[in-house]
Amino acid sequence: MPTLTPEKLAEFQAAFDEAQSKAGEDMVRAVRKLFSNYIARVESIVLQVAARPGTSISLPETQAVLADMIQALELAGRDDLIREFQTKLAEVAGESLRYYDYIRPGSGTLGGISADTLNALGRDFVSELELGIDQKLVRPAASLIRDSMLTATTREDAVREITNAIESGGVLRRDGQEFTQANIEVFVQDSERRFARHTRTLKADELGLNIVVFTNPLDSKTAEQCRFLATTAKYGVPGFWYKDEFTTDLHPQLKDPPLVVGGHWNCRGTVDFVDLEYAISQGFRPRRGDSSAEG
Ligand SMILES: [Zn+2]
Numbered sequence: 001m002p003t004l005t006p007e008k009l010a011e012f013q014a015a016f017d018e019a020q021s022k023a024g025e026d027m028v029r030a031v032r033k034l035f036s037n038y039i040a041r042v043e044s045i046v047l048q049v050a051a052r053p054g055t056s057i058s059l060p061e062t063q064a065v066l067a068d069m070i071q072a073l074e075l076a077g078r079d080d081l082i083r084e085f086q087t088k089l090a091e092v093a094g095e096s097l098r099y100y101d102y103i104r105p106g107s108g109t110l111g112g113i114s115a116d117t118l119n120a121l122g123r124d125f126v127s128e129l130e131l132g133i134d135q136k137l138v139r140p141a142a143s144l145i146r147d148s149m150l151t152a153t154t155r156e157d158a159v160r161e162i163t164n165a166i167e168s169g170g171v172l173r174r175d176g177q178e179f180t181q182a183n184i185e186v187f188v189q190d191s192e193r194r195f196a197r198h199t200r201t202l203k204a205d206e207l208g209l210n211i212v213v214f215t216n217p218l219d220s221k222t223a224e225q226c227r228f229l230a231t232t233a234k235y236g237v238p239g240f241w242y243k244d245e246f247t248t249d250l251h252p253q254l255k256d257p258p259l260v261v262g263g264h265w266n267c268r269g270t271v272d273f274v275d276l277e278y279a280i281s282q283g284f285r286p287r288r289g290d291s292s293a294e295g
Pocket residue numbers: 216222223226262263264266267268269
């Protein structure tokens with residue numbers, strides 16, 4: 001029977017980090033592809049405006065263009081992106097559970113976590129992604145186009161203004177670079193980590209594991225609450241906690257459940273679950289009444 005050691009746990013964490021960052025790169029690339037498809041479609045919609053006869057642009061024409069822009073996001077592959085996002089999150093979740101094999105042989109799979117549960121978790125993250133795309137890309141682009149069409153004196157002026165904004169890196173960067181670098185990478189990373197922590201927590205419930213091991217890189221970027229969670233040795237081992245007490249009550253800076261969020265938005269902290277037997281082997285002193293070793 002495999003035995004969990006701190007070295008093994010660290011090894012699984014490293015493998016997980018690698019899988020996660022690879023999945024993250026794929027997801028960022030997929031988002032970027034959606035952006036460039038979308039921008040190409042918006043450009044072609046704008047060029048159609050230029051080709052229409054007449055000097056002035058009417059309000060109904062402006063509204064029709066805005067409706068086309070909303071549809072352009074679907075045509076640019078939004079649904080494919082969402083499917084890809086869900087697939088990658090499920091891969092990340094699967095990878096995050098592998099070390100459980102060292103605690104309960106054969107348990108390091110999604111197992112009792114239903115596809116419905118995973119899809120529901122995935123949908124939460126995807127709806128945040130859609131909200132982000134809407135706020136960062138579709139709305140600014142739509143308002144730029146609306147304003148240009150309504151205020152420009154000629155059709156050519158409106159088209160020139162919009163085309164300039166696209167080419168000079170205004171709201172619509174050709175590759176969506178500004179948004180992907182500043183927001184999407186962080187968003188993807190945080191989604192993956194939260195998704196992994198969430199599935200691990202579900203799995204820990206299923207396996208009856210009630211000891212949390214919180215690990216966080218300790219450097220100048222480490223938040224106060226993460227340092228606290230990773231270094232406090234309430235039961236004799238730094239970072240080891242009972243699952244039922246691993247809540248926002250532990251530190252005033254914890255705003256969301258640390259089992260899923262870690263210390264804060266975009267936290268690097270890892271939440272692993274182990275059994276009491278392993279914890280004791282590391283020097284953990286159980287609280288009164290919890291001293292009987294499990295399975
Ligand atoms: Zn943190």
